[in-house]
Amino acid sequence: MNEIFHNVFREGNKLYTKNLVPGQRVYGEKLLETGRGELREWNPNRSKLAAVILKGLKTFPLKQDSKVLYLGAAQGTTASHVSDVVDKGYVICVDVSSKAMEELIPLCESRQNMLPVLGDANRPGEYAKYTLGINMIYQDVAQPNQAKILLKNASLLDPGEYAILCIKSRSIDVAEDPKKIIKKELESVSDGFFVREVIDLEPYHMDHALAVCEKKLS
Numbered sequence: 001m002n003e004i005f006h007n008v009f010r011e012g013n014k015l016y017t018k019n020l021v022p023g024q025r026v027y028g029e030k031l032l033e034t035g036r037g038e039l040r041e042w043n044p045n046r047s048k049l050a051a052v053i054l055k056g057l058k059t060f061p062l063k064q065d066s067k068v069l070y071l072g073a074a075q076g077t078t079a080s081h082v083s084d085v086v087d088k089g090y091v092i093c094v095d096v097s098s099k100a101m102e103e104l105i106p107l108c109e110s111r112q113n114m115l116p117v118l119g120d121a122n123r124p125g126e127y128a129k130y131t132l133g134i135n136m137i138y139q140d141v142a143q144p145n146q147a148k149i150l151l152k153n154a155s156l157l158d159p160g161e162y163a164i165l166c167i168k169s170r171s172i173d174v175a176e177d178p179k180k181i182i183k184k185e186l187e188s189v190s191d192g193f194f195v196r197e198v199i200d201l202e203p204y205h206m207d208h209a210l211a212v213c214e215k216k217l218s
Helices: 048-054 077-085 098-110 146-156 178-189
Strands: 002-005 008-011 014-018 031-034 037-041 067-071 090-095 114-118 136-139 162-168 193-200 208-215
Touching (some): 008 048, 014 048, 048 208, 067 077, 077 090, 077 114, 098 114, 136 146, 146 162, 146 178, 162 178, 178 208
Parallel strands (some): 067 090, 090 114, 136 162
Antiparallel strands (some): 002 008, 014 037, 193 208
């Protein structure tokens, strides 16, 4: 069992994070008792971030003390693993769905470093008061203007800070070639960010890609 990033462990094709709340399962994942503490299995079919790590992601901007704005947190599956990693930081979990909040709020109540916020990622002003001090954005939203959403939120970051963008091509255009869509989105993102690494998510998630981006100087 190797620790490949802070609180992220790999054994073969299995990935784990060190559980911030021992005994807690978030989505039925396996728990493993080790000499390093309790680990939670991180399912790549349920989490795009887990998928790209297993596919060899090299640029991993999440640190122990990162302050993360998570756009599109949904019920908190991946956000809970981010919470495990940033055990001395925190995760602001934004989602537009009141239905998702029904599961996200209890999860955040059990994790001291997660805050649920009902808000639209297209309107950063709705949640700006919660974002003071953030130094990273994780975006996973099913909207047709995914690159533009990241650029709208870019003012919340300082130059040199990172954003992780999940590009869902079928949420942008169901008819266009996914590779062309992803290329267009990356070109749009380059208006405000350097794209440092891009990985497609197959076979775990079809027609998706994840990009690690560094904010440019204004």
